[in-house]
Amino acid sequence: MNLSQSTILVTGAAGVGVGFGVCQALEEVGARIIINDIDQNKIDKAVDQFTNAIGFKADLRQKEEVEKMFDQIATKVGVIDGLVNNAGVGLTKAVHEITEEEYDSLYDVNMKGVWRVTKYFVQQLLDNKRTGNIVNVSSVHAFASQPNYSTYASSKNAVEGFTRALAYELGQHNIRCNAIAPGMVHAEQNLDLIKQWATDPQQWVEDFIQDQQVLHKLIEPIDCGRAAAFLLSENSRAITGQTIYVDAGTTSMLFNKAFVTKK
Ligand SMILES: NC(=O)c1ccc[n+]([C@@H]2O[C@H](COP(=O)([O-])OP(=O)(O)OC[C@H]3O[C@@H](n4cnc5c(N)ncnc54)[C@H](O)[C@@H]3O)[C@@H](O)[C@H]2O)c1
Numbered sequence: 030m031n032l033s034q035s036t037i038l039v040t041g042a043a044g045v046g047v048g049f050g051v052c053q054a055l056e057e058v059g060a061r062i063i064i065n066d067i068d069q070n071k072i073d074k075a076v077d078q079f080t081n082a083i084g085f086k087a088d089l090r091q092k093e094e095v096e097k098m099f100d101q102i103a104t105k106v107g108v109i110d111g112l113v114n115n116a117g118v119g120l121t122k123a124v125h126e127i128t129e130e131e132y133d134s135l136y137d138v139n140m141k142g143v144w145r146v147t148k149y150f151v152q153q154l155l156d157n158k159r160t161g162n163i164v165n166v167s168s169v170h171a172f173a174s175q176p177n178y179s180t181y182a183s184s185k186n187a188v189e190g191f192t193r194a195l196a197y198e199l200g201q202h203n204i205r206c207n208a209i210a211p212g213m214v215h216a217e218q219n220l221d222l223i224k225q226w227a228t229d230p231q232q233w234v235e236d237f238i239q240d241q242q243v244l245h246k247l248i249e250p251i252d253c254g255r256a257a258a259f260l261l262s263e264n265s266r267a268i269t270g271q272t273i274y275v276d277a278g279t280t281s282m283l284f285n286k287a288f289v290t291k292k
Pocket residue numbers: 040041042043044045046047048049065066067068071087088089090114115116117118119138142166167168169210211212213214215216218219
């Protein structure tokens with residue numbers, strides 16, 4: 030794969046998880062990377078890790094900030110060829126305990142943020158008569174979930190529905206739209222989350238890999254990144270409207286291994 034002629038915007042790319050992995054993979058294939066995030070310090074540190082990266086701060090919940098970011102990108106970088114809608118937030122809470130504010134705040138990033146950035150991205154492609162590529166970041170929770178995840182899961186289903194419908198809408202302009210759906214990615218923030226229900230998070234992760242994944246290996250951020258890079262490249266030129274599950278087989282299992290081997 031070679032993306033040396035492409036400039037790709039990755040939202041929420043100054044984190045330690047999937048967005049970072051996407052940037053690592055894009056660096057491997059020579060792309061020019063535009064790192065967006067909400068936090069300028071994190072952006073500065075992230076930009077320093079890559080040879081061909083530039084950062085732009087914008088809170089994707091704010092229309093004015095996203096508009097300003099696209100104006101700045103147009104002036105400083107030019108037309109963007111690819112977009113990875115990575116920025117997302119989680120919510121682990123029972124449905125009856127979630128407040129109106131928490132619900133709106135989740136959807137503001139996970140769905141409205143994806144729509145908003147996509148809107149400006151597509152506009153600049155059409156204005157410049159260019160083709161392009163979108164990769165949205167979904168989750169295994171769009172397929173199968175667990176208690177206290179219904180709102181998060183619904184936001185990722187929205188992203189997958191958006192991906193399929195948008196692929197049809199934008200096909201006439203030769204703009205493709207696909208998604209990746211990561212499983213449990215090996216990143217520090219997940220260990221903090223797992224502390225909420227497991228006394229030994231490291232052991233919980235070990236057990237998860239053995240019982241809940243077909244492949245017994247950690248999913249690293251770069252595994253998600255390489256799937257995104259494939260979808261952004263010409264190697265996937267006939268693929269649109271699809272979601273690739275980067276989950277080491279979690280969503281292929283009808284029964285977990287511990288249950289199957291139970292006597
Ligand atoms: N980590 C996982 O195991 C996992 C699994 C499935 C799906 N995902 C999805 O992957 C994506 C990335 O999540 P991650 O957990 O890997 O974290 P990450 O390390 O990629 O961090 C997410 C980033 O988004 C940024 N962000 C949050 N709100 C923002 C806003 N309003 N505007 C701009 N930036 C904002 C954060 O500052 C953070 O840097 C999310 O969409 C998440 O739902 C993650």
